[in-house]
Amino acid sequence: SYELTQPxxxxxxxxxxxxxxxxxxxxxDKFASWFQKKPGQxxxxxxxxxxxRPSGIPERFSGSSSGNTATLTISGTQSIDEGDYYxxxxxxxxxxxxxxxxxTVL
Amino acid sequence: xxxLVESGGGVVKPGGSxxxxxxxxxxxxxxxxxxxxxxxxxxxxxxxxxxNNRGTITSYADSVKGRFTISRDKAKNSLSLQMSSLRxxxxxxxxxxxxxxxxxxxxxxxxxDVWGIxxxxxxxx
Numbered sequence: 001s002y003e004l005t006q007p008x009x010x011x012x013x014x015x016x017x018x019x020x021x022x023x024x025x026x027x028x029d030k031f032a033s034w035f036q037k038k039p040g041q042x043x044x045x046x047x048x049x050x051x052x053r054p055s056g057i058p059e060r061f062s063g064s065s066s067g068n069t070a071t072l073t074i075s076g077t078q079s080i081d082e083g084d085y086y087x088x089x090x091x092x093x094x095x096x097x098x099x100x101x102x103x104t105v106l
Numbered sequence: 107x108x109x110l111v112e113s114g115g116g117v118v119k120p121g122g123s124x125x126x127x128x129x130x131x132x133x134x135x136x137x138x139x140x141x142x143x144x145x146x147x148x149x150x151x152x153x154x155x156x157x158n159n160r161g162t163i164t165s166y167a168d169s170v171k172g173r174f175t176i177s178r179d180k181a182k183n184s185l186s187l188q189m190s191s192l193r194x195x196x197x198x199x200x201x202x203x204x205x206x207x208x209x210x211x212x213x214x215x216x217x218x219d220v221w222g223i224x225x226x227x228x229x230x231x
Contacts, residue, residue, distance in 0.1 A: 001168070031215040035151070042201060042224060043143075043151065048217035049210065086151050090216050093165045095141065095153035 002091035004098035022087030032070035115225030128185040128202030139205040144198035
């Protein structure tokens, strides 16, 4: 079955750039999505089709992909960006989520 | 305002059954595929099931295949998940999510853009 691999955790200082990667076979061809998940809240779509931002998502969130890797970049990270981030892709009639990356803004 | 509201969660014994519902409003329900996704305690997001906009095609995660059934009611703008033979590992918050599907130059694309608030299912004796 298809797998997406993310680093379990990432720590950045406020104002720094956070880069979260997601790896999977031919992921660059699969239009990955990214979700932000905070405790007690529903997941929020922050990137779709690999690089597009839904309305209401700040410009500091951006996405890219190439080869087997999709990347979520948060520029000028703020404390409100703390949370878990999940990549997602569709493969062989099933949705697959990465294991999630816990972003800490210290 | 596009909204999804889940209901039906609760505590059930192993081997028992439960039916979850998801009420959709603020958009044309029959235009979209729909999904169920869950998050167990201390775990990540896990996709559970998908149904196409007409309710004719379904897909399931291997972990629930044969035990869960997804369905939709166009007249009621409602999505359902019938869960049977429940196990402790099915304990989770269950979310319904709307799926957008389209065609781009580079190929077909899909994403989940609207999520419900979730309903909690606890399987315990």
